[in-house]
Amino acid sequence: MNKDFKNHIEKSLSKNIRIDGRKNDEFRKITVETGIISTAEGSARVTCGDTEVIVGVKLDIGKPYPDKLDEGVLMTGAELYPLSNPEFESGPPREESIEIARVIDRGIRETGTIDVKKLCIEAGEKVWMINVDIAPINMDGNLIDIGALAVMAALKDTKFPELKDGVPDYKKISKKKLPISKLPIEITILKIGDTFLVDPTYSEEKLTDARLTVAILEDDSLCAMQKGGEEPLTQESIMKMIDIAIKKSKELRKFLA
Amino acid sequence: MGKLLVNDKDIVVPGEIIAEGMDFLPSTGTYRHKDNILADKVGLLSVDGKVLKTIALSGKYLPSRNDTVIGRVIDILMSGWRIDINSAYTAVLPLQEASFDYIQKGADLSKFFALDDYVVGKIIRVTSQNLVDFTMKGPGLRKLYGGRIISVSPTKVPRIIGKQGSMVSMIKDTTGCKITVGQNGLIWIEGEPEQEVITVNTIRKIEREAHKNGLTEEIKSYLDKNKIEIKNKEFKKETKEEKPKEERTKKEDDESQGEQ
Amino acid sequence: MAYNIRLDGRKFDETREIEAKAGVIKKADGSGYFRIGKTSAYAAVYGPKELFPKSMQDPKTGVLRCNYNMMPFSGAGERVRPGPSRRSKEISMVTKTALLPVVDLTDYPNAVVDVFIELPQTDAGSRCAGICAASIALADAGISMKDVVTAVSCGIVDKQVVIDLDYAEEAYEGGDVADIPVAMIPSTEEITLLQMDGNISRENLKKALEMVKEPLKEIAEIQRKALKDKYK
Numbered sequence: 036m037n038k039d040f041k042n043h044i045e046k047s048l049s050k051n052i053r054i055d056g057r058k059n060d061e062f063r064k065i066t067v068e069t070g071i072i073s074t075a076e077g078s079a080r081v082t083c084g085d086t087e088v089i090v091g092v093k094l095d096i097g098k099p100y101p102d103k104l105d106e107g108v109l110m111t112g113a114e115l116y117p118l119s120n121p122e123f124e125s126g127p128p129r130e131e132s133i134e135i136a137r138v139i140d141r142g143i144r145e146t147g148t149i150d151v152k153k154l155c156i157e158a159g160e161k162v163w164m165i166n167v168d169i170a171p172i173n174m175d176g177n178l179i180d181i182g183a184l185a186v187m188a189a190l191k192d193t194k195f196p197e198l199k200d201g202v203p204d205y206k207k208i209s210k211k212k213l214p215i216s217k218l219p220i221e222i223t224i225l226k227i228g229d230t231f232l233v234d235p236t237y238s239e240e241k242l243t244d245a246r247l248t249v250a251i252l253e254d255d256s257l258c259a260m261q262k263g264g265e266e267p268l269t270q271e272s273i274m275k276m277i278d279i280a281i282k283k284s285k286e287l288r289k290f291l292a
Numbered sequence: 293m294g295k296l297l298v299n300d301k302d303i304v305v306p307g308e309i310i311a312e313g314m315d316f317l318p319s320t321g322t323y324r325h326k327d328n329i330l331a332d333k334v335g336l337l338s339v340d341g342k343v344l345k346t347i348a349l350s351g352k353y354l355p356s357r358n359d360t361v362i363g364r365v366i367d368i369l370m371s372g373w374r375i376d377i378n379s380a381y382t383a384v385l386p387l388q389e390a391s392f393d394y395i396q397k398g399a400d401l402s403k404f405f406a407l408d409d410y411v412v413g414k415i416i417r418v419t420s421q422n423l424v425d426f427t428m429k430g431p432g433l434r435k436l437y438g439g440r441i442i443s444v445s446p447t448k449v450p451r452i453i454g455k456q457g458s459m460v461s462m463i464k465d466t467t468g469c470k471i472t473v474g475q476n477g478l479i480w481i482e483g484e485p486e487q488e489v490i491t492v493n494t495i496r497k498i499e500r501e502a503h504k505n506g507l508t509e510e511i512k513s514y515l516d517k518n519k520i521e522i523k524n525k526e527f528k529k530e531t532k533e534e535k536p537k538e539e540r541t542k543k544e545d546d547e548s549q550g551e552q
Numbered sequence: 553m554a555y556n557i558r559l560d561g562r563k564f565d566e567t568r569e570i571e572a573k574a575g576v577i578k579k580a581d582g583s584g585y586f587r588i589g590k591t592s593a594y595a596a597v598y599g600p601k602e603l604f605p606k607s608m609q610d611p612k613t614g615v616l617r618c619n620y621n622m623m624p625f626s627g628a629g630e631r632v633r634p635g636p637s638r639r640s641k642e643i644s645m646v647t648k649t650a651l652l653p654v655v656d657l658t659d660y661p662n663a664v665v666d667v668f669i670e671l672p673q674t675d676a677g678s679r680c681a682g683i684c685a686a687s688i689a690l691a692d693a694g695i696s697m698k699d700v701v702t703a704v705s706c707g708i709v710d711k712q713v714v715i716d717l718d719y720a721e722e723a724y725e726g727g728d729v730a731d732i733p734v735a736m737i738p739s740t741e742e743i744t745l746l747q748m749d750g751n752i753s754r755e756n757l758k759k760a761l762e763m764v765k766e767p768l769k770e771i772a773e774i775q776r777k778a779l780k781d782k783y784k
Contacts, residue, residue, distance in 0.1 A: 037408040043438040047485035054440065056489050072673045073590050075625035085578050089672055091625025112624065114634050118668040120579055121598040166631050168624040170672065172594060173577055205629050237579075305779040306654070306691050307699030307739050307772065323698065325739060332656070332696050334779050349783065351694025352581060352600055354659065380600040380614075380663035421611060421661055447694070503783050 041242055045228035055084075055236065060279060062234040067184070067290045069192040076208065077193025081185040081290075083234065085175035088182050090189040091168050094196060096203060099155070099162040107154020107162045111140035113169040113182065120174040136169065138261045139183045142221045142250030146258035149190065150214040161201070165193075165213070176236040179248050180287070183221035187291055190215060219258055220287045222280035223248040226268065231276060233283055247276045251284040300339040303349070303503065304331035310344055321346030336503055349503060353379040353446040353476040355415050355424045360433070362441065362474035363426065365409045368401050375411065378443065378476045381422045385413065389427035410436040410480065412472055432472075439470070439482030442492055444499045446477035451502040452495055459498065459511065466515045467491045468522035490518055555710035555727060559720045567704060567716040567767050572684070572778035574692045582693020584778070586685035588704070589718055590675035595685035597693040599665035600657070608664075614657030618648040620669045620682050627674065628719055643679045650683050650703065650735040650745035656696040665695060676719040677705050680733050683745065688775050692782070701744060702772040703735035706764040708752050713759045715767050728752070734764055738772040741765065 044054075051058050063084030072078035075091035082088075099106055113136035143149075154163035167189065169182045190213055197207040225232040226245045235243070245264035252258055257277065262268060268276075294315025298304055310322060311329040318324045321333040322344045331337070335346030353361075355377060363375035363383060372386040387395055390404055405411060412433050417425040427433070444452065453460050453473055464471055469483030469491045481491050497514060501507055558564070568589030577583035580596035587593075603609050620643040624631050647669065657665060667689060669682040680703035687700040706715050710727025722731050730752035735745030743761075752760070 037410065039438045040410075040440070043440065043482070047488070050485050052485040052489060054489060054492055056493070072625055074628055074673050074675075078625065089623075091623065091672070093625050093631035095630060112634060114623070116621070116668065116670055117598070117619070117666070118580075118594060118596045118670045119577060121601075121666075166624065168631075168634070170623050170670070174579055303780050303783050305700075305776045306697040307737075308776060309739075321696075325698075330698070330739060332698055333694060334691050348694050350582065350692060380602055380660055382602070422663075 041228075044242060045230065048227055048230040048232065053232070053239070057234075059230055059232050060283070062283065062286065065181075065184075065287070065290060067188050069188050075189075076196060076205075077189045077191075077213070079185045079188035079192060081181050081188065082173075083177060083181045084236065085173055086177055086181050087171070087173035088178065088185045089170045089172055090182070090185040091170070092189050092193045093166045093168070094193070094203060095164045095166065096156065096161055096198075096201070097164045099159065103151075105155045105158040105162075106151040107149070108164045109140070109144050109149060109151065109167070110164065111136050111143070111167045111169070111186065113139070113171075113178075115171065119171040134261075134263070135178055135182060138179055138248055138259075139169065139186055139221065140167075141261070142183055142219050142248075142259040143186060143190075146217050146219050146250065146252060148187075148215060148217045148219055150216050153214040163195075165190075174237060176238075176240050177223065177234050179223050180221055180234065183219075183250070184287055184290060187218060187220070191291060217252055217258075218288060218291055219250045219252055220284040220291075221248055221250045221259070222283045222287070224276040224279050226264070226266070226272060226276070231272075231279060233279065245272075247273060247280075249277055249280040251281055253288070255281050255284075296339065298337050300337060301505075302337050303335070304337045304346055305334050306330075306332055310337060315342060317343045319343050319345040321348065348447050350445055351447060353377070355379055355381055355383065355418050355422065356475070357415055357418055359415045359475035360412065361415060361476040362410060362412055362436070362472065362478035362480055363476075365405045365407055365411065368405075368407065373401065373405050375413065375426055377415075377424070377426075378446075378474075378478055379424075381424055383413075383415065383424035383426035385411075385426040385428060389416070389425070389429055392429055405435065410441060412436060412474065412480070436472075436480050439480050440488060440492075442479050442481065442495065444477045444479060444495060446475065448499045448502045449473060449475055449477060451507065452479070452498050454508070459508065462512065462515065463491055463494050466519045467494075484523055486520055487522065490515075490520070493518070555712040555724075558709075558714065559724075560718065562716075564712060564714050565763050565767060567771070568718065570771065570774055572688060572774050574688050574778045574782045580689070580693070582689045582691070582695070584685040584688025584692060584775075586681050586688065586775075588677055588681050588684075588716065590673060591671070591677050591681045592673050593669055593671045593678065593681040593685040595667060595669045595682065595689035597665060597667050597686075597689040597695070599693070600660035600663035601666075603662060603664035609662040611661050612658065614660030614663040614665055616648055616652055616655060616657065616665050616667070618644045618651070618667045618669065618686065620644045620647055620679065622671045622674060622678070626671050643682070646745055646747065647679065647683055647686060651686060651690065651701050653742070653744050654698045654701055654737055655690060656698075659696070665690070665693075676717055676722050676731075677733070679745075680704050680735065683735050684771065684775060688778055691779055699737050699739045700772055700775045701735050702738055702768045702775060703733065703745060704764065704767055704771060705731055705733045706760040707732045707748075707750065708756050708760065711756070713756055713763055715764055730756075730760075732757075732760060734761070734768070736765070736768045738769050
């Protein structure tokens with residue numbers, strides 16, 4: 036990025052002014068809708084400013100992992116369709132889409148959000164597989180935070196299909212919901228120059244020096260982290276970013292109520 | 293015998309029957325199908341006597357000779373630079389068009405324009421294959437330093453500039469920002485941070501409402517409501533040398549929607 | 553028993569509920585959304601822009617590329633594996649040939665116009681919904697088009713000619729079913745997409761192609777209205 040332009044914008048950010056008039060620690064307007072995809076067992080649409088993400092959850096029955104014979108399987112995928120951004124090309128998933136999926140997945144799977152032992156039907160043979168697919172429709176930055184929020188909303192919305200001869204009958208959806216025991220929220224903080232920003236737009240993301248994504252639980256404990264961006268972070272910066280993330284996670288968690 | 297089914301300045305869409313009968317003549321954005329004239333673009337209908345045109349409301353920039361545009365350097369060539377002008381076609385800035393000063397053969401071209409530099413230039417030639425030649429020699433043409441670049445639909449540029457630059461001048465006077473509008477939809481803005489926010493918001497508002505009547509009044513009152521005092525009174529009113537690139541060409545005059 | 557009443561109670565020539573919007577994807581040069589019953593499609597147009605590799609460029613005109621894809625959670629049963637399939641490649645191709653006749657890309661030699669169609673939810677009629685969304689998106693992008701292209705399925709369910717078959721009708725087991733997706737240029741009534749799965753007599757095919765004209769023109773009006781509504 037052109038250094039001149041970056042400096043100019045950094046000056047503006049250091050005065051707490053962003054080009055859309057927000058403060059550095061302000062999120063854009065968020066809306067959350069659930070149950071919007073009739074072919075999915077759980078779904079959600081989340082918008083945040085001009086960013087819009089749809090998440091669909093499909094359930095299936097399959098074999099467990101060999102090292103976790105009595106646990107269900109959770110898989111998260113993010114298809115960065117060229118639909119939402121011409122810079123995403125068709126073809127095998129790029130680094131970016133893999134990173135987004137894995138960071139969101141880490142924040143949800145590692146925390147034990149879903150009680151995967153309750154997904155076991157027959158140890159070693161049959162467990163429930165949860166397939167979460169993240170589909171961005173409108174791309175204006177902050178895909179990780181908004182994608183994660185949409186995933187949580189979709190998981191909360193998910194209901195098991197009835198079983199017919201041991202196989203899911205997708206035409207009959209039961210009222211039974213997924214065993215969710217925790218509600219992690221992921222917040223990404225960007226560092227641009229000396230300023231920390233939340234909820235960056237697409238053009239703000241292009242100015243990233245470094246970023247830190249943190250997944251936070253209801254008790255303010257941290258359950259996943261990922262540093263990105265090419266610049267290093269001092270320990271002091273990291274602690275400051277975590278504090279901002281904890282504060283913001285409370286705002287976003289309200290949308291899952 | 294002919295009957296106009298749609299009014300001047302109404303929005304028309306592809307396949308819509310604009311007029312019946314042989315009285316009217318198709319032009320840009322309209323065509324004759326049997327006894328009727330149909331639109332072939334989404335746009336505002338322009339009725340000029342018997343000639344029916346549509347003025348496009350969207351569409352990528354098509355390079356045109358004499359247009360002043362803002363571009364970004366994307367490649368340094370043997371004898372010039374390649375410039376991204378926000379179009380399907382890139383432009384080439386040849387060595388001899390880069391500067392009034394003589395540039396030595398074998399000189400380090402990146403000292404003049406480096407990758408990712410933004411420049412204001414003029415299109416001097418467009419071939420039938422849409423190869424575009426670009427110049428930096430001319431009043432107001434220059435490299436851009438600092439500020440911000442935003443992108444609007446090129447179809448809205450005439451509205452953003454206004455008759456004889458009246459709209460963009462109104463914004464400059466209220467916010468104290470320097471503003472350069474490229475015909476290709478790229479706009480450069482520089483000023484105090486809060487004023488830049490107001491400028492961008494105003495331009496976006498014009499972009500959204502470009503097809504409506506009474507826009508000038510609307511923008512005037514929007515600026516009055518949202519303006520804040522310019523802190524640093526050292527900003528200069530735009531110098532005369534910058535007027536030429538903002539003065540509307542005949543094309544702009546043809547395409548501008550009249551103020552009510 | 554003959555198919556006298558449709559499974560969802562619709563009239564034989566009645567389509568499911570339709571919703572259409574233009575400009576739904578801000579970053580795209582043009583975009584459209586089209587929903588018919590429970591089948592919905594987004595389309596985004598990017599271009600005209602430079603075409604790579606250069607070997608694919610056409611010096612006389614711009615090139616149109618279409619890409620149709622179903623989102624993994626959009627199928628009626630199991631999850632759909634992401635990535636192109638033979639089916640999606642075929643649909644991409646017929647979508648392109650359905651749209652090409654109305655589009656004029658001679659102003660853009662050597663360039664490409666990309667159309668991306670994604671379906672979040674399907675209940676039969678997906679390629680038609682994709683074509684309708686793509687038409688809206690192309691017009692929204694400012695591409696010169698003689699007309700929108702409009703599409704819907706027609707066919708028979710147990711000897712009864714019907715318009716806009718849903719999934720339940722496609723899978724009907726009480727008699728012969730023919731599913732015929734049709735795309736048409738409304739102002740000329742020329743057909744740009746015609747496919748068929750199933751079994752139908754010549755007479756019923758003629759009836760179906762006659763019956764589908766009016767619904768197609770009504771859908772075209774909805775598409776055109778969506779383009780105008782963006783500017784309200």
